[in-house]
Amino acid sequence: MTVEDRFLDATDKSYKASKHRDELIIVERNVNVKYKKSYGGISRYFQGIMKKEDSVLLYTFCANESGHDEPRVIHYQVPRADCAECYCLTTWAKLSGQSKFFVETKSTAVSLAGISFMNDLPVTVAWIRTVLPDVTELDTLAAGMVAIKDYDGLVKGDELRPVFRQEPKATASDVMWVRKDSVEIPEGYTPSKHYAL
Numbered sequence: 001m002t003v004e005d006r007f008l009d010a011t012d013k014s015y016k017a018s019k020h021r022d023e024l025i026i027v028e029r030n031v032n033v034k035y036k037k038s039y040g041g042i043s044r045y046f047q048g049i050m051k052k053e054d055s056v057l058l059y060t061f062c063a064n065e066s067g068h069d070e071p072r073v074i075h076y077q078v079p080r081a082d083c084a085e086c087y088c089l090t091t092w093a094k095l096s097g098q099s100k101f102f103v104e105t106k107s108t109a110v111s112l113a114g115i116s117f118m119n120d121l122p123v124t125v126a127w128i129r130t131v132l133p134d135v136t137e138l139d140t141l142a143a144g145m146v147a148i149k150d151y152d153g154l155v156k157g158d159e160l161r162p163v164f165r166q167e168p169k170a171t172a173s174d175v176m177w178v179r180k181d182s183v184e185i186p187e188g189y190t191p192s193k194h195y196a197l
């Protein structure tokens with residue numbers, strides 16, 4: 001692995017998302033790591049977001065209510081192939097276009113295994129709460145990349161819609177999020193026929 005840092009001056013757009021621009025120092029870190037990554041049991045999620053205009057968002061749920069701390073179905077917005085509470089295999093389902101996606105909170109620092117937003121500095125992420133058409137709320141939040149121009153203005157409860165990469169890379173950033181009713185789609189992304197804006 002090689003690592004190389006380069007100081008970014010204060011005019012770099014990476015500073016724009018910060019509330020502490022005067023004190024902040026950001027370096028561009030060039031890290032070269034090569035390895036083969038398998039998505040294993042959650043590969044179906046990535047297959048879903050790589051279909052461009054035909055893309056779908058998949059989640060998983062576990063209906064083994066008696067095996068859970070509280071007897072209820074658990075819905076994993078970021079899919080898990082097996083349940084975190086009872087270790088049973090989960091069931092896959094599609095988030096329909098009638099699902100609603102809300103901003104819960106925001107972050108410019110995300111560290112998750114395999115997170116792929118680092119190529120798109122600054123990292124501007126909304127944590128998304130999803131509600132199914134039958135008003136069931138999924139039990140976990142998902143981190144969704146949002147455009148920097150939208151980031152500052154987003155507040156808790158704002159509604160978002162997904163758009164998908166036209167040339168998928170098999171990474172989490174193949175899906176990006178825009179405000180509902182948005183007319184500006186980020187460059188390189190397209191709406192899916194399954195999720196009207």
Ligand SMILES: [Zn+2]
Nearest residue numbers: 062064083086
């Ligand atoms: Zn379970």
